Amino acid sequence: MEMGNDVALSVRNLKTYIYTNNRCNRALDGVSFEIRQGKTLCIVGESGCGKSVTAASIMQLLPTLSRIEDGEITYHGPDGPVRIDALERDGAKMRAIRGKEIAMIFQDPMTALNPVYSIGFQIKEMLRYHTSLGRKDRHSKAIDLLRSMGIPLPERRVDEYPHLYSGGMRQRAMIAIAMSCNPRILIADEPTTALDVTIQAQIFELMDTLKRENGTAIMLITHDMGVVAELADDVAVMYMGNIVEAGPVGKVLRKPVHPYTRALLDSIPVLGRGKDQEIKAIPGQTPDPYNRPTGCQFADRCAYRVSACDEMPPETMVADDHRVMCWRYQEFMADAAE
Known part of the structure; x- marks a missing residue:
């Protein structure tokens, strides 16, 4: 090849x-x-x-x-x-x-997301580790990512925990985490x-x-x-x-x-x-x-x-x-x- x-x-x-x-x-x-x-x-x-x-x-x-x-x-x-x-x-x-x-979306978003942290926290953790964005920018970037994944009311839902999301929304949140650093x-x-x-x-x-x-x-x-x-x-x-x-x-x-x-x-x-x-x-x-x-x-x-x-x-x-x-x-x- x-x-x-x-x-x-x-x-x-x-x-x-x-x-x-x-x-x-x-x-x-x-x-x-x-x-x-x-x-x-x-x-x-x-x-x-x-x-x-x-x-x-x-x-x-x-x-x-x-x-x-x-x-x-x-x-x-x-x-x-x-x-x-x-x-x-x-x-x-x-x-x-x-x-x-190289980012990965796992098979089951319920086990891949941490139940004790909000969705926003889990996206921002990724941004904190891999980018130089400040705290405010990380928060607005997390909201933008959720919005681009088609999650309604992202300003409110960014602070919610995985169990409040439906299966499809959890999978979108997973993709948002995976795409947060433009892999x-x-x-x-x-x-x-x-x-x-x-x-x-x-x-x-x-x-x-x-x-x-x-x-x-x-x-x-x-x-x-x-x-x-x-x-x-x-x-x-x-x-x-x-x-x-x-x-x-x-x-x-x-x-x-x-x-x-x-x-x-x-x-x-x-x-x-x-x-x-x-x-x-x-x-x-x-x-x-x-x-x-x-x-x-x-x-x-x-x-x-x-x-x-x-x-x-x-x-x-x-x-x-x-x-x-x-x-x-x-x-x-x-x-x-x-």
């Missing part, structure tokens, strides 16, 4: 392992991708495929018994490239980047899991506006293919710690060349096709991460399995911007071209 000059963050061959009771889960087993300025990369996959571990690795927020074993995470900042994987987890340099340059990269880990679809649409619209107006690079973790079709510029499909297919959204969704991507697309209803359409569930379960098959991780659930699948397929470039890990990708390419 060539390094464009618009790349905000690049990940190369990242391996993050989690250790428990003398067993090792290879949560990420050689993952590579890049996030581009002003673009959205969607990472899709089932629960447990390593999406959140990827985010935690980039933010250096991994649990204690896990570590980056190999690979590089490079942040291409205004002062030149910084190897994030080489920084101390809680060192001054990492803390300066975390929040200011260059925003990582959103399933930011609308607990919200209804109207609020979901509003939150995604908000993120899209931020991307357009601030040129923010966004990495959006989701398992919803509809969201991907709507928001992504690039897609990486993850399964059991590997990116099995990646490329521009048009190619991956229109001409998928990995059976897993196809299975994901077949498992969602298509609007306008009526109630007679066939929706296929993916058979079986994801394998036990502590006791994995030796070859292709998807083989046991795959309708196209052949004996070659007992070995791990290499990553193959099927076009200069589209890659896949599958032994039979050529057949799928031929049949996608028809």
